[in-house]
Structures are given as C-alpha cells and as structure tokens.
Amino acid sequence: MTDVASVAEQPLLTISGLEVEFPVKGWRRPPFKALKGVSLDILPGETMGLVGESGSGKTTIGRAVLGLAPIAGGSISFDGRDTTRLSRADRRALSADIQVVFQDPYTSLNPAMTIGDILAEPLLTSGTARIAARDRIRELLDLVNLPSDAADRLPREFSGGQRQRVAIARALALRPRLVVCDEPVSALDLSTQARVLDLFIDIQEKTGVAYLFVSHDLSVVRHISHRVAVMYRGEIVETGDAAAVTGAPEHPYTQRLLMAAPVPHPKRQAVRRSERHALLASQRASDAARETVR
Numbered sequence: 090m091t092d093v094a095s096v097a098e099q100p101l102l103t104i105s106g107l108e109v110e111f112p113v114k115g116w117r118r119p120p121f122k123a124l125k126g127v128s129l130d131i132l133p134g135e136t137m138g139l140v141g142e143s144g145s146g147k148t149t150i151g152r153a154v155l156g157l158a159p160i161a162g163g164s165i166s167f168d169g170r171d172t173t174r175l176s177r178a179d180r181r182a183l184s185a186d187i188q189v190v191f192q193d194p195y196t197s198l199n200p201a202m203t204i205g206d207i208l209a210e211p212l213l214t215s216g217t218a219r220i221a222a223r224d225r226i227r228e229l230l231d232l233v234n235l236p237s238d239a240a241d242r243l244p245r246e247f248s249g250g251q252r253q254r255v256a257i258a259r260a261l262a263l264r265p266r267l268v269v270c271d272e273p274v275s276a277l278d279l280s281t282q283a284r285v286l287d288l289f290i291d292i293q294e295k296t297g298v299a300y301l302f303v304s305h306d307l308s309v310v311r312h313i314s315h316r317v318a319v320m321y322r323g324e325i326v327e328t329g330d331a332a333a334v335t336g337a338p339e340h341p342y343t344q345r346l347l348m349a350a351p352v353p354h355p356k357r358q359a360v361r362r363s364e365r366h367a368l369l370a371s372q373r374a375s376d377a378a379r380e381t382v383r
C-alpha cells in the first residue's frame with residue numbers, strides 16, 4: 090500500500106523555495122539564514138527522510154511545516170492550501186492533520202498524567218465525546234502494541250521505547266495525514282530503535298499516514314524512507330529514491346555522510362521494505378510457534 094508507485098501522485102505537502110531567518114542580536118546585524126530556498130514534496134502515505142549534519146536545518150524544516158518557524162520567503166502548501174497564510178482558526182484545524190513526534194520520550198510526556206489522560210487530551214480538546222475517546226484510546230494502544238491496562242499507568246512505569254510508543258499513539262490520536270518525526274529514535278538504544286522504526290512502518294501500512302522523518306543518522310533514514318533529501322547548510326543538496334541516494338549518492342557531501350555511516354548487514358540491505366515486512370511477519374510467526382512448543 091505504501092509503495093510510492095501505488096500512492097496518489099498529487100503531493101500532500103509541497104515546500105517551495107522556503108526561507109527561514111532568525112534574528113541575530115546586535116546593532117544592524119543581518120539575520121541568520123537557516124533555510125535558503127528549500128523545495129521538497131511528500132506524497133500521501135510516503136516517508137521522506139531528511140538527513141544532514143547537526144545545524145544543517147532539518148529541525149527548522151519540520152518546525153516550519155508545523156507553523157513554528159519565522160518564514161522569510163517561499164511557501165508551504167498542505168493538500169493544496171498555503172499554510173503560511175492561515176488564520177489562527179484554520180491553523181488549529183490543520184493541526185489535526187499535521188502532528189509531531191519529538192526526540193525525547195522522557196521530557197515529551199507529562200509525568201503526572203496517566204497514559205490514558207495523555208492520549209485523551211487531544212481527543213477531548215478536539216470535541217470527541219468521553220466514551221468515543223475511551224474506545225479510541227484502546228485502539229491507539231493496540232496500534233502501538235501496548236497493553237490496554239497501560240492507560241491506567243504513569244509514564245515513569247515505562248521504558249524509553251514504550252514511552253516513545255505512547256508519544257506515537259498521541260500523535261496519531263486525531264488521525265493525522267502527516268507526522269513530523271524529529272529524531273524520534275535517537276534517544277533509544279539500537280535494538281529498541283529497530284523495533285520502533287518497524288512500528289512506524291507498520292502504522293503507515295495500516296493508516297496511510299505520511300512521515301517527514303528527520304534524522305542525522307543515514308542508516309536510520311535508509312531503513313524507513315521511500316525517498317531521502319540530504320541537507321547541507323540550509324539547502325537540500327540531493328533528493329531521490331532512498332536506495333539510490335543512500336546506495337550511490339551523487340553529491341560529494343552525501344558521499345561523505347555515507348562513508349561516516351555504519352554499513353547495514355548485506356542481507357538486510359538487499360531486502361526491500363515490503364519484503365522485509367513479509368520476512369518480519371514470518372519471523373514473528375515462527376517465534377510464536379517456538380513459544381507455544383515451550
């Protein structure tokens with residue numbers, strides 16, 4: 090379903106010539122140009138990986154898409170509408186369609202709220218009735234593979250990976266069409282990273298959500314993306330099919346990034362995303378069968 094060829098060709102998100110400038114303190118000092126004319130589009134159900142070194146402007150693109158960066162030029166349109174010129178009410182309506190998952194699952198969840206209350210918040214704020222919200226919370230916990238009794242527990246009772254599942258569930262509560270994922274696995278250990286990345290892929294296959302997936306880690310981006318854009322000092326220097334960009338990059342900067350990235354296991358590299366899912370499913374089935382025999 091999420092194969093790029095099978096999704097509609099009309100972009101969900103189109104960023105054209107985007108410029109973001111931050112003011113710099115000091116008499117008559119020119120602003121700092123964090124984005125210098127960035128263009129990018131994302132199709133429905135697609136994952137666009139955004140990779141680049143620290144300070145290249147990845148987070149700023151995500152923040153601009155969320156309406157949180159000072160835009161100096163260019164445009165961002167979502168579903169054909171320019172989002173840089175929305176009234177506050179329209180921006181609020183759009184926020185159901187565009188959600189975010191942050192890097193740190195330890196600070197992004199309110200420690201005093203139960204998981205149920207954390208997931209209920211966006212639902213109740215948007216006008217969902219309490220009974221419908223309770224059903225939706227159950228569905229969300231199931232979608233991110235957490236037990237339904239998780240709703241009654243506090244964030245501190247969960248590991249980092251489980252907390253990130255809660256953050257993902259919260260982002261999905263209002264059935265967004267795009268989720269900005271800003272380094273969502275960087276704070277997790279390697280094996281948890283792989284499981285959470287596979288969860289993102291599973292959810293996309295079930296819901297058709299698109300991701301703008303920001304990471305400084307080329308191997309993470311290679312694992313999850315359909316297409317990849319490479320950022321360098323406020324500009325996109327290369328965009329293309331994930332396998333092509335991460336396998337045979339054209340731009341010297343991407344080549345340097347690739348040399349610095351850990352090499353994936355050759356078997357894993359050869360397996361396409363859809364095939365990987367079939368493989369994972371059969372691995373899970375044989376694990377389950379082994380458990381039953383024991």
Ligand SMILES: Nc1ncnc2c1ncn2[C@@H]1O[C@H](COP(=O)(O)OP(=O)(O)OP(=O)(O)O)[C@@H](O)[C@H]1O
Pocket residue numbers: 111112121123141142143144145146147148149150305
């Ligand atoms: N609010 C701000 N005020 C001033 N400068 C900012 C602000 N936010 C970001 N910048 C600058 O804009 C540039 C791009 O930052 P950004 O956070 O987008 O980079 P990044 O590629 O996401 O890096 P990292 O991986 O370290 O988060 C950096 O030089 C940063 O210092």
